[in-house]
Amino acid sequence: MKIIALINQKGGVAKTTTAINLSAGMADKGYKVLIVDTDPQASATFALGIIEDDRGTLVDVYSAKKVKDVKLPIYTYSEKIDVIPANLTLSVTCLNLMSRVGSDNVLKTALASVADVYDFIIIDCPPSINKLTINALTAATDLIIPVETEAMSINGLREMEEYIEQVKCNTNELLNLLGILITKYDKRKSSTQQIQEYLISNYQGVVLKSVIRDNVDVADSVIYKKPVLEYKPQSNGAQDYLSLTNEILTKLGYEQK
Numbered sequence: 001m002k003i004i005a006l007i008n009q010k011g012g013v014a015k016t017t018t019a020i021n022l023s024a025g026m027a028d029k030g031y032k033v034l035i036v037d038t039d040p041q042a043s044a045t046f047a048l049g050i051i052e053d054d055r056g057t058l059v060d061v062y063s064a065k066k067v068k069d070v071k072l073p074i075y076t077y078s079e080k081i082d083v084i085p086a087n088l089t090l091s092v093t094c095l096n097l098m099s100r101v102g103s104d105n106v107l108k109t110a111l112a113s114v115a116d117v118y119d120f121i122i123i124d125c126p127p128s129i130n131k132l133t134i135n136a137l138t139a140a141t142d143l144i145i146p147v148e149t150e151a152m153s154i155n156g157l158r159e160m161e162e163y164i165e166q167v168k169c170n171t172n173e174l175l176n177l178l179g180i181l182i183t184k185y186d187k188r189k190s191s192t193q194q195i196q197e198y199l200i201s202n203y204q205g206v207v208l209k210s211v212i213r214d215n216v217d218v219a220d221s222v223i224y225k226k227p228v229l230e231y232k233p234q235s236n237g238a239q240d241y242l243s244l245t246n247e248i249l250t251k252l253g254y255e256q257k
């Protein structure tokens with residue numbers, strides 16, 4: 001079982017879109033996936049049409065006195081995809097975590113109870129560096145950093161690297177960077193080529209070969225509360241996410257079913 005976190009402190013780089021569509025790609029290959037929404041904006045929860053009920057949300061997991069005893073709030077999206085949803089209160093929960101003993105390990109401890117149930121757990125992170133992201137990176141075995149090909153996107157990448165090193169030194173020695181993923185790729189934009197070249201030459205071997213093209217169907221799929229792989233399987237977006245899924249499965253040594 002692998003736990004993959006989508007992380008970048010920059011907003012709007014397609015963390016959530018990638019969490020959902022990579023999960024859909026893995027489900028398409030027959031793997032069982034759990035999506036964990038750790039963002040108070042609850043975009044993944046919303047994009048999959050999950051409505052909170054008395055099972056609760058990730059807030060209840062973080063608020064529990066003894067996390068080992070918590071029944072996880074798991075909702076079913078489809079046969080192969082389950083979801084632990086977020087809600088806005090998660091931002092208050094995040095502040096409360098600051099004063100809690102062992103607060104970096106809450107998510108890791110919670111997810112240990114379902115490790116046998118899933119092939120992959122995919123964690124969608126908020127666009128910030130805080131206790132929620134530390135928990136995600138402490139729980140994760142692997143991470144992907146989505147970036148847009150815009151000048152502003154590469155600012156902050158070095159800080160991300162330092163942050164990941166800090167996590168490795170302190171809470172998760174074995175955390176593995178699967179790669180930097182170029183998203184919303186539009187070759188008509190003049191900056192695109194330059195930024196892509198910059199990334200490939202400065203992060204050798206780290207930039208994933210799969211690129212996610214800018215594609216209106218990807219954005220529209222959210223309206224229909226589906227991954228683009230279900231909404232428009234023939235679209236560029238769906239094809240790109242399938243090729244990403246294949247690349248990630250190969251990198252992790254999983255069978256291409």
Ligand SMILES: Nc1ncnc2c1ncn2[C@@H]1O[C@H](COP(=O)(O)OP(=O)(O)OP(=O)(O)O)[C@@H](O)[C@H]1O
Nearest residue numbers: 011012013014015016017127184213214215218219
């Ligand atoms: N390949 C794509 N083509 C077109 N639009 C896209 C693509 N990927 C993502 N988007 C759109 O870009 C916006 C931001 O994407 P998304 O919400 O996944 O980013 P994010 O990094 O999770 O944002 P945040 O930091 O706020 O959590 C959304 O409106 C989404 O639909």
Ligand SMILES: [Mg+2]
Nearest residue numbers: 015016039043
């Ligand atoms: Mg998001």
